[in-house]
Amino acid sequence: MKAIDIIKVNKNYPGCPVPAVDNLSLAVQEGEIITLLGPSGCGKTTALRLIAGFEHPDTGSISLADRLVTGPGSWIPPEKRNVGMVFQDYALFPHLTVQENIGIGLKKENKMQKVGDMIGLVGLPGLEKRYPHELSGGQQQRVALARALVRNPVVVLLDEPFSNLDTDLRTHMRREVTKIIKKAGTTAIFVTHDLKDALAVSDRVAVLREGRLEQVGTPSDIYRFPETEFVATFVGKSTILKGVIAPDHSSVITAIGTIPCAHTHNLPSGQQVKVSIRPDSFELDPQGNVRGIIRETIYGGNEIEAILEVHTKEGPVDLQVHIHPEKNIKVGAELRFHVLPEFVAVISG
Amino acid sequence: MAEKQSTTLENQTAPYLPETLRGLSRFRLFIWRGNPPGFVLELITLLTSLVMFIPILYVMVRGIQGGQEKWLALLDARIPQLLWNTLSLTVVVSISTLLIGVSAAWLVNRSDLPGRKIWEWLLALPLVIPPYVGALSYIIVFGPRGLLQNLLGQTPIDIYSFAGAALVLTLFTYPYVYLITGSALKRFNLHYEEAGRMAGLSYPRIFWKIILPLLRPAMGAGFILVSLYSLADFGLVAMLRYTTFTTAIYYQMGSFDRSSAAILSVVLIFITLIILWFEYRTRRKQRFFQSSGTYRKPSPLPLGRGLVPSLLGIGTVVSLSLVLPLSVLFYWSYIGISRGALDSRFWEYTFQSLLTAGLAALACAILALPLVYLKSRHPAPLSSFYERLAQAGYALPGVIIALGMVFIFNRYIPALYGTAVVLVLAYIIRFLPQAMQAESSSLNQVSPHLDEAGRSLGYPPWQVIGRIILPLIRPGVLAGMALVFVSAVKELPATLLLRPPGMDTLAVRVWIEASEGFYEMAAPASLLIILVSALPLKWLISRF
Numbered sequence: 084m085k086a087i088d089i090i091k092v093n094k095n096y097p098g099c100p101v102p103a104v105d106n107l108s109l110a111v112q113e114g115e116i117i118t119l120l121g122p123s124g125c126g127k128t129t130a131l132r133l134i135a136g137f138e139h140p141d142t143g144s145i146s147l148a149d150r151l152v153t154g155p156g157s158w159i160p161p162e163k164r165n166v167g168m169v170f171q172d173y174a175l176f177p178h179l180t181v182q183e184n185i186g187i188g189l190k191k192e193n194k195m196q197k198v199g200d201m202i203g204l205v206g207l208p209g210l211e212k213r214y215p216h217e218l219s220g221g222q223q224q225r226v227a228l229a230r231a232l233v234r235n236p237v238v239v240l241l242d243e244p245f246s247n248l249d250t251d252l253r254t255h256m257r258r259e260v261t262k263i264i265k266k267a268g269t270t271a272i273f274v275t276h277d278l279k280d281a282l283a284v285s286d287r288v289a290v291l292r293e294g295r296l297e298q299v300g301t302p303s304d305i306y307r308f309p310e311t312e313f314v315a316t317f318v319g320k321s322t323i324l325k326g327v328i329a330p331d332h333s334s335v336i337t338a339i340g341t342i343p344c345a346h347t348h349n350l351p352s353g354q355q356v357k358v359s360i361r362p363d364s365f366e367l368d369p370q371g372n373v374r375g376i377i378r379e380t381i382y383g384g385n386e387i388e389a390i391l392e393v394h395t396k397e398g399p400v401d402l403q404v405h406i407h408p409e410k411n412i413k414v415g416a417e418l419r420f421h422v423l424p425e426f427v428a429v430i431s432g
Numbered sequence: 433m434a435e436k437q438s439t440t441l442e443n444q445t446a447p448y449l450p451e452t453l454r455g456l457s458r459f460r461l462f463i464w465r466g467n468p469p470g471f472v473l474e475l476i477t478l479l480t481s482l483v484m485f486i487p488i489l490y491v492m493v494r495g496i497q498g499g500q501e502k503w504l505a506l507l508d509a510r511i512p513q514l515l516w517n518t519l520s521l522t523v524v525v526s527i528s529t530l531l532i533g534v535s536a537a538w539l540v541n542r543s544d545l546p547g548r549k550i551w552e553w554l555l556a557l558p559l560v561i562p563p564y565v566g567a568l569s570y571i572i573v574f575g576p577r578g579l580l581q582n583l584l585g586q587t588p589i590d591i592y593s594f595a596g597a598a599l600v601l602t603l604f605t606y607p608y609v610y611l612i613t614g615s616a617l618k619r620f621n622l623h624y625e626e627a628g629r630m631a632g633l634s635y636p637r638i639f640w641k642i643i644l645p646l647l648r649p650a651m652g653a654g655f656i657l658v659s660l661y662s663l664a665d666f667g668l669v670a671m672l673r674y675t676t677f678t679t680a681i682y683y684q685m686g687s688f689d690r691s692s693a694a695i696l697s698v699v700l701i702f703i704t705l706i707i708l709w710f711e712y713r714t715r716r717k718q719r720f721f722q723s724s725g726t727y728r729k730p731s732p733l734p735l736g737r738g739l740v741p742s743l744l745g746i747g748t749v750v751s752l753s754l755v756l757p758l759s760v761l762f763y764w765s766y767i768g769i770s771r772g773a774l775d776s777r778f779w780e781y782t783f784q785s786l787l788t789a790g791l792a793a794l795a796c797a798i799l800a801l802p803l804v805y806l807k808s809r810h811p812a813p814l815s816s817f818y819e820r821l822a823q824a825g826y827a828l829p830g831v832i833i834a835l836g837m838v839f840i841f842n843r844y845i846p847a848l849y850g851t852a853v854v855l856v857l858a859y860i861i862r863f864l865p866q867a868m869q870a871e872s873s874s875l876n877q878v879s880p881h882l883d884e885a886g887r888s889l890g891y892p893p894w895q896v897i898g899r900i901i902l903p904l905i906r907p908g909v910l911a912g913m914a915l916v917f918v919s920a921v922k923e924l925p926a927t928l929l930l931r932p933p934g935m936d937t938l939a940v941r942v943w944i945e946a947s948e949g950f951y952e953m954a955a956p957a958s959l960l961i962i963l964v965s966a967l968p969l970k971w972l973i974s975r976f
Binding site: 094096167168171172178188230 | 461465881885888889890892899
């Protein structure tokens, strides 16, 4: 069953020239965790608020668990949609205790038991009587999650849930939140601009740009095989080169040589294309066919990010490469690399 | 799949809404910028704002329809003199309050004046003395049959004059400027002054070149508040027998020349609008001037040779605006009470004051809520428009509101005319904006995400307001009620004009006894009004 079915939704804000959401269609399966990923202002939060019912779309329809909630002439208000929401600032009611916050939307019967179960699930036993200001950031987030999950919602929506946490807690909470949602068996939509959040928590990632869906896929598909230049450069780093599909259909002829490519979309040989090469595809190799001079290095601890300048017939080309941190690389050194096909993809646009 | 979906979609929605209703809901979406409020909520708001606005509109219509002849006659004979009287008083009072308010604020906040903390409080206290009560105490001391006349056979000033009115009005309105500039000085980012020092400026130059220009928005706000007050004041100028627009309108109504009263009202509304327009402009500018404060205390500046004059100045202001009126009132209250002023009739006035003011406060707190909620949670031109309409009574003199009520109730609802209902409604129209301000500043501190969290947890909007918003903004609601209550207890002109025959309030008694020279009877009622006004002092001061 589809938990969420968004069909051709458009949303414009008056006085704003660019649509906030532009012809968005997206289906989410029950129990799936999907992330809307994009730079700020790309419309991902608007999309979330359209699902929750805090915004009206101009056109298009949204169904939750096969029930039409937004469509031409029909409208179900947020309180009747049974959608859970975790806000960026958590929006815990400051005048209510943890217990009361979680139980506020429940009917009398079994209320205490449901609240108790939820407090157990999110790991907050003992804090039932505390007020939100007496909790740490991570605890507040658990309460917000419990409150969103306790009514067995069709879907739980999480708006930038990790952005208020420091780095250590963030990594921990990514794992915890995913675990709790999976245990509850709920469908979830995250919204984030943080690549690591998206790749870590999602079954699938939907990349948005200026209100349009650029690509949907598993985290590894999105990373390994970006379909557009925007996805290639927004989801991680990438070098974009022009080229032509080679006769063997599994490599691309570019200015820096013939690059093996695992994702050519079965395009015919001779077709003009662009190709995205992740820095991880370059491997130091004294016999490699890509030769250039190191122009810049940034030492990142687990890797060295470097820019390699390669001279070609069409002038110098800068490549982004990753080098193993044990190597002692100096700017100006001449190095050779070979290219692994796994992180090379033909892109459109 | 998509096709199948769209057919089920049509099946579902076709019987839902007829085409006209669908068009209407699309139109509402458009004017509310995609975020329409509930229909009932909007209806309540619309009705409230209309009721708030109609009396004023009616006065203007009647004034404009007053007839060419009357207009020309008034323009020829009365209006120039009234304009001169009113505007000169307004300008002189505004400028003198600015001088007193800013220097006092600077002295208690930035200098090494001995006893700064105590002075700081004493200087704010005249705020709780209604200017007409202040005027009463000055009549008692400086009047032709007053204390000084009896003791010395002469008085230093003629209290029934321009100078008298300007002096007394200044003494009881400077706290507005003082509190606004004082709070701006407290929030002042000290880095500006330190940067001035680094640039090699001496303190006087820092004061003139940095502090004063940055205080300009606060000073402007205080100046405008005092000007509006001077324009609208009735009790003080009437007691000191100085004729301005408000007293002229009042006496025209007394002689049943209501169309002349309406014409004069139109002119006064016009002047008020001009000042409000200035206020709107300074408030817009203030946003750019807003500076985040540092949390260090500034080191007090030694006054040196300025110490004695400063102390004398502050002492004079406090004596004239606080010590003198309070001691006079206490003295005459003592005499009055010993002669039996606190009889059963006195408690009847008190009860009637508290009852009408209490009803008005309760009604304002309730009526303000939908207006404020709509403005904060559904921002759109339409919600701002409702808010403006509802605030039409803000800053307008009580006599004009009363005139509008007389017109409307006389003509359309005569059954209620001359009942306390009309009086309470007049209080609501005048003071609803105070409740709105208090509630909206509370509501703006509550994140809209809390509303949305409530909605997503299954509460319809009215339950969100009742169970989440109301408990969170309770302090603001109470503060708003207290402010309205106090203003209604002090209210004089509309009460005089609209009270049912035989129903007196404290303020009315002060007025009547004072005009007949029974000071010992007026003093206890005055003291009680001051006492009631002092109740929400904490909130009054924190508004600035």
